[in-house]
Amino acid sequence: MLEIPCPWCGLRCESEFSYGGEAHIVRPENPEALNDEAWADYLFMRKNPRGPHLEQWHHVYGCRRWFNVKRDTLSYRIECSYRVGEQPPEGEI
Amino acid sequence: MMTKYSFFNLVRNALGHHEGWAPAWRSPEPGKQYDVVIIGGGGHGLATAYYLAKEHGITNVAVLEKGWIGGGNTGRNTTIVRSNYLWDEAAHLYEASMKLWEGLSQDLNFNLMFSQRGVYNLGHNLQDMRDIRRRVDANRLNGIDGEVVDGIELKRRIPILNTSPNSRYPVLGASFQARGGTARHDAVAWGFARGADSFGVDIIQQCEVIGIRQVNGCVTGVETNRGFIGAGKVGIVVAGNSSVLAGLAGFRLPISSHPLQALVSEPLKPVLDTVVMSNAVHGYISQSDKGDLVVGAGIDSFNGYGQRGSFPVIEGVLAAIKALFPVFSRVRMNRQWGGIVDTTPDACPIIGRTPVKGVYINCGWGTGGFKATPGSGYVFAHTLAQERPHSLNEAFSLERFTSGHLIDEHGAAGVAH
């Protein structure tokens, strides 16, 4: 079981959370202006890395807030969590 | 030359204390240049190589596997085989695979222990039963066998199933596909490997692809931990690692890799002679010929490549199985493991060309590709050989995510396996 550090509640068990996939995907300002490739890229294409991953979690059975986590998808080790709207502490990966 | 497995050869080799059997496949050193290099020695990759040789006469082929063949999802899955998918595109593809299964042990001269013991998909509420009715009707229009079974009949057929209206997960009925069942996972990898090898295909284990070399957007070969291997065409068939290989080739995929867990119990006397699946509570169960209960779960929600998942998923699936089969409440589980499944937004595979010329991909089978192993290999071999899709996999192109022609099997045909 993962132990996930909610930025508001501290370390809690994975079963209190739901997963929200890749973080920092920004909805295009003007979708109408995009071609199909760019729209498909936004909607469907994912980094899905084997290694460090910036991802969203929802503390659904706790404070009910969304936040971001940097976690390694191979070792499952969680490096840190940070609030929505913030950038990951040590820059991009 | 391959020794045929027959009663006569069994007796003949028994006289020699079984020391005279030839290895089922060779372990050659990698060659310098192949017409086709298949990356990934799971069932799908090996089946692709087999049909490339058998159906298209392309035998200068290598299958590169970073570990041992069948050590990925092929050797980790719960082996449920069925073809009762809702939409035409999916139904036709899986049914073609089912037809291949029905003659495969003979074709490969290898006992795949394919057992058409039937598969039930349970309905737990009225909407489940309406969806089941719709899916069975769609299946029958597509020439796929199916039957709607009500609760009373279900209890008669599976007496140990808890159909009491007071149970945690009431069972109102099920869909039943009599031709569904199970097969021995390892044997599928070994049978296709032996078949492909007999045509001259090189199966190279402990060979990890770490780069895909291109000149002017055209593939020329692959970098591996055992050096560069030249290739006219490359087929990527690496299941959970598809995004990694796509990254090496320089394109993106609509895939998320997730752990999927399964477990087996201590061996029991025969108690369950069919396969029972509940998509609503994510529990799948059958009994192997050895006697162990084989239990499959739903995916772990997070992206993961660790070939293991989290405990709450195991707890959830066992709670569901125990509610459906109270008789199993004191069975002890023996082993537990995870594989890495490659899920797509529409729960359908991606089979076809990629943005890199000469590179083809077969992935996105997610939680349910074992049943498709022969069919997947068959259509992918066609796609590689003819440089265009077979009519069965035309709809499953990567381009469908751009054009919007998704095939929404998610939920419709039962989420998993």
Ligand SMILES: Cc1cc2nc3c(=O)[nH]c(=O)nc-3n(C[C@H](O)[C@H](O)[C@H](O)COP(=O)(O)OP(=O)(O)OC[C@H]3O[C@@H](n4cnc5c(N)ncnc54)[C@H](O)[C@@H]3O)c2cc1C
């Ligand atoms: C627990 C579990 C239960 C399942 N239950 C069912 C079920 O009941 N019914 C069903 O139909 N399906 C089921 N599935 C899904 C099914 O197992 C897969 O869809 C299917 O096996 C995929 O087949 P494959 O041969 O493509 O993959 P794999 O067997 O995973 O083969 C891919 C191979 O590629 C190799 N590879 C990866 N990267 C590289 C590289 N860089 N270089 C060289 N080689 C590489 C891997 O080592 C691996 O051997 C289940 C899966 C799991 C994990």
Ligand SMILES: [Zn+2]
């Ligand atoms: Zn919280």
